[in-house]
Amino acid sequence: MTDAFSYPHPALAVDLVMLCVQGGALHVVLMQRADGAEMGGDWALPGGFVHRDTAPEDTVARVLAEKTGLHGIHFEQLATYGALGRDPRGHVVSIAYIAIAEAEALSVGVVANDTLTLARVHVGWSGEAGGVATAQTADGTLLPLAFDHADILGDMVKRLRGKLDYTTIGFEFLPPRFTLRAAQDVHEAILNQSLTKPAFRRKLLDRHPLRATGARETGGAYRPAELYEVDPEGGQ
Amino acid sequence: MTDAFSYPHPALAVDLVMLCVQGGALHVVLMQRADGAEMGGDWALPGGFVHRDTAPEDTVARVLAEKTGLHGIHFEQLATYGALGRDPRGHVVSIAYIAIAEAEALSVGVVANDTLTLARVHVGWSGEAGGVATAQTADGTLLPLAFDHADILGDMVKRLRGKLDYTTIGFEFLPPRFTLRAAQDVHEAILNQSLTKPAFRRKLLDRHPLRATGARETGGAYRPAELYEVDPEGGQ
DNA sequence: TCAAAAGTGTTGATACTACACCCATGG
DNA sequence: CCATGGGTGTAGTATCAACACTTTTGA
Numbered sequence: 001m002t003d004a005f006s007y008p009h010p011a012l013a014v015d016l017v018m019l020c021v022q023g024g025a026l027h028v029v030l031m032q033r034a035d036g037a038e039m040g041g042d043w044a045l046p047g048g049f050v051h052r053d054t055a056p057e058d059t060v061a062r063v064l065a066e067k068t069g070l071h072g073i074h075f076e077q078l079a080t081y082g083a084l085g086r087d088p089r090g091h092v093v094s095i096a097y098i099a100i101a102e103a104e105a106l107s108v109g110v111v112a113n114d115t116l117t118l119a120r121v122h123v124g125w126s127g128e129a130g131g132v133a134t135a136q137t138a139d140g141t142l143l144p145l146a147f148d149h150a151d152i153l154g155d156m157v158k159r160l161r162g163k164l165d166y167t168t169i170g171f172e173f174l175p176p177r178f179t180l181r182a183a184q185d186v187h188e189a190i191l192n193q194s195l196t197k198p199a200f201r202r203k204l205l206d207r208h209p210l211r212a213t214g215a216r217e218t219g220g221a222y223r224p225a226e227l228y229e230v231d232p233e234g235g236q
Numbered sequence: 237m238t239d240a241f242s243y244p245h246p247a248l249a250v251d252l253v254m255l256c257v258q259g260g261a262l263h264v265v266l267m268q269r270a271d272g273a274e275m276g277g278d279w280a281l282p283g284g285f286v287h288r289d290t291a292p293e294d295t296v297a298r299v300l301a302e303k304t305g306l307h308g309i310h311f312e313q314l315a316t317y318g319a320l321g322r323d324p325r326g327h328v329v330s331i332a333y334i335a336i337a338e339a340e341a342l343s344v345g346v347v348a349n350d351t352l353t354l355a356r357v358h359v360g361w362s363g364e365a366g367g368v369a370t371a372q373t374a375d376g377t378l379l380p381l382a383f384d385h386a387d388i389l390g391d392m393v394k395r396l397r398g399k400l401d402y403t404t405i406g407f408e409f410l411p412p413r414f415t416l417r418a419a420q421d422v423h424e425a426i427l428n429q430s431l432t433k434p435a436f437r438r439k440l441l442d443r444h445p446l447r448a449t450g451a452r453e454t455g456g457a458y459r460p461a462e463l464y465e466v467d468p469e470g471g472q
Numbered sequence: 473t474c475a476a477a478a479g480t481g482t483t484g485a486t487a488c489t490a491c492a493c494c495c496a497t498g499g
Numbered sequence: 500c501c502a503t504g505g506g507t508g509t510a511g512t513a514t515c516a517a518c519a520c521t522t523t524t525g526a
Contacts, residue, residue, distance in 0.1 A: 004247045005326060008288040011240045012248060012329055052244040052327050056318040080316045080331050082292040090241060091288050093248055095316050095329075181505075198507075199489060222503050223496040417478080434480075435516050458477050459523040 010082065010091040014059050015047040015149070016075070017096065017156040018068070019121075021173050021189040022103035026121045028153060029110060030135060031067065033146055043135065044146040045153070046116070047094065060097050067116065068109025074172040075099040078159050079152075086148045098156050100172035119143050123157040123192070133157060161191055168208055171230050179217055179225035180204065246318065246327040250295050251283040251385070252311070253332065253392040254304070255357075257409050257425040258339035262357045264389060265346060266371060267303065269382055279371065280382040281389070282352070283330065296333050303352065304345025310408040311335040314395050315388075322384045332388050334396060336408035355379050359393040359428070369393060397427055404444055407466050415453055415461035416440065 018029040030043040048063040050056050056077070064070050075097045082093035110116045119135035133154035135143045145153065164170045164187060171178070173186045184200050204210065209231040216224040254265040266279040284299040286292050292313070300306050311333045318329035346352045355371035369390035371379045381389065400406045400423060407414070409422045420436050440446065445467040452460040 004249075004285045004328070005244075007285075008241075009245070009247055010286060010288050011245055013240075049240045049243075050246060050318070050329070052246050053320060055320050056316070056329065077316060080292070080313060082286070082331070084289060084291050092240070093286070093292065093331075095318070179505090196490070197505090198491090201506075203488085217505095221498060223498090223505050225505055415478090432517065433478090434518085437479075439515085456477090457525060458475080459479090459525085461478055 010093045012050040012056075013047050013092050013094040014050060014056055014063060015045045015081075015094045015096045015152060016060065016063055016099050017045055017153055018064075018073075018099040018101065018106060019156075019160070019173070020101055020103040020106045020118070021186045022107075022118070024185055024189055026157070026189045026192075027103070027106075027118045028121045028135060029068070029106060030117055030119050030143060030145075032115045032117070042146070043117075043119070043143045043149075045096075045149045050095075056095050060099070064099065067113060068106070069112055070101065070105060070109045073099050073101045073105075074169075076169070078156055081148060081152060083148070094152075096152050096156065098160060100169065102173065102175055117143075121153065121157065123154050125192070157190070164190060165207065168230055171208075177213055177215065177227040177229050179227060181225055183228075246329045248286040248292075249283050249328050249330040250286060250292055250299060251281045251317075251330045251332045251388060252296065252299055252335050253281055253314075253389055254300075254309075254335040254337065254342060255392075255396070255409075256337055256339040256342045256354070257422045258343075258354070260421055260425055262393070262425045262428075263339070263342075263354045264357045264371060265304070265342060266353055266355050266379060266381075268351045268353070278382070279353075279355070279379040279385075281332075281385045286331075292331050296335070300335065303349060304342070305348055306337065306341060306345045309335050309337045309341075310405075312405070314392055317384060317388060319384070332392065334392050336405065338409065338411055353379075357389065357393065359390050361428070393426070400426060401443060404466055407444075413449060413451065413463040413465050415463060417461055419464075 016029075020027050029046060031046045032042055033044050046063060046067045048059055048066070050059045054062075057075075060075055061071070064073055064075075077095060077097050080093060080095045084091060086092070086094075107118065110118050117137070119137060122134045122136070124132045133145075133150050135145060135153070137143065160169065170183065170186055170190070174182055180201050183204060184195060184197065187200065188194055210228045211231040213227045213229055215227045217227060218224065252265075256263050265282060267282045268278055269280050282299060282303045284295055284302070286295045290298075293311075296311055297307070300309055300311075313331060313333050316329060316331045320327060322328070322330075343354065346354050353373070355373060358370045358372070360368045369381075369386050371381060371389070373379065396405065406419065406422055406426070410418055416437055419440060420431060420433065423436065424430055446464045447467040449463045449465055451463045453463060454460065
């Protein structure tokens with residue numbers, strides 16, 4: 001007990017599942033590894049080690065800034081992975097965080113770093129447990145994932161699906177002001193199924209604290225849609 | 237990166253929220269600390285450090301066995317706490333697990349260890365964030381909780397409430413064969429509110445894969461209730 | 473035969489879905 | 500004035516909750 005720091009203990013890391021919705025599909029930021037052969041795959045979730053006297057959340061912010069140059073992105077902790085053998089370098093326990101941003105913002109960070117790419121994510125519905133996640137490039141090439149990162153990615157997307165209804169996490173994919181159609185696109189991409197417009201509109205409006213701004217979308221053809229924003233007061 | 241183990245990193249621990257339902261109320265196992273004055277309270281969740289090359293789940297099993305002598309208890313990981321200053325001894329990151337057992341089984345382990353007690357838990361409904369958990373003895377004395385363990389306890393109970401509907405976690409509080417009345421008692425204790433019998437019966441039976449065994453409760457006065465069991469095939 | 477708890481049927485309210493329709497704007 | 504997407508009304512259906520009722524057993 002008293003000598004907890006002198007005995008060998010596992011290394012601690014954070015892994016980031018950075019997501020956005022682009023072109024009607026969910027995308028994740030992946031990082032190419034030079035040591036792919038021994039890690040079981042070329043592509044991995046961006047991550048970093050947690051140093052002593054640094055809070056895990058501060059490590060997340062550091063990794064976000066280092067790899068993508070982004071600040072102020074929304075992120076949440078979702079689970080911790082510590083199985084032996086998950087990292088061939090030794091015993092590394094990793095706290096997985098989901099980070100969410102608009103596609104435009106993430107893209108800027110991705111193109112600024114040669115080792116990063118934005119991959120299309122596909123996660124099935126059937127089984128309860130994670131693991132059936134795949135990532136592919138725009139031309140359909142599958143990107144093999146290192147470590148247990150396919151499991152992590154699958155778990156995160158399933159948790160995200162569950163949280164869409166009863167939290168405001170879905171709006172983190174959108175700019176501060178957005179159309180209801182854009183919100184529907186986000187939900188359809190995450191759930192990987194199409195939704196009917198009237199049902200979606202009503203459910204969204206009475207489940208979440210949204211407020212019509214009166215402003216309209218600009219630039220599009222045909223009738224401009226109204227812009228909504230999240231009401232910070234929660235409707236009360 | 238390559239020298240992750242040579243740099244100082246945080247200590248890693250597991251903390252266990254061991255719960256049971258007794259006398260219509262939710263109870264948690266707490267451990268008395270000799271160093272309560274500097275830890276901010278006399279009572280803490282049982283826990284232990286994760287050593288290198290030991291999986292966190294194996295550490296949980298070890299702590300369960302060491303502190304209570306119990307084996308094969310159901311447990312699940314729920315969240316990880318790593319804020320600086322949460323442990324006055326240094327930077328300790330703790331993975332919190334919820335462990336569930338029948339009251340009879342847990343009691344055996346608690347009376348066998350002088351430092352353990354089974355405390356009544358009260359968690360409010362209002363706020364979303366954790367922290368409003370209190371623990372008290374049978375005579376109503378409040379037990380001050382050390383570290384951030386009141387937050388952890390509150391978070392766990394709230395997650396448990398959410399999981400009651402769509403997982404079978406609630407049945408871990410019961411023996412393999414149980415009456416529907418016993419299941420209702422468990423739900424009422426966890427949710428801290430009374431439920432109407434017919435609604436509860438129907439919801440339970442079509443939300444969860446339960447099967448009537450044909451066997452009846454014995455020993456009670458009045459009409460004996462039928463015993464049910466969880467169908468491992470999930471009804472399909 | 474009575475008391476107490478097990479178990480079920482019925483009804484009224486609520487929420488959700490699906491479909492059809494109207495509205496506004498650019499070309 | 501037409502095509503296209505934004506936005507809304509309505510009706511049918513499934514789900515849910517409360518109440519009253521019947522059943523079964525021990526004393």
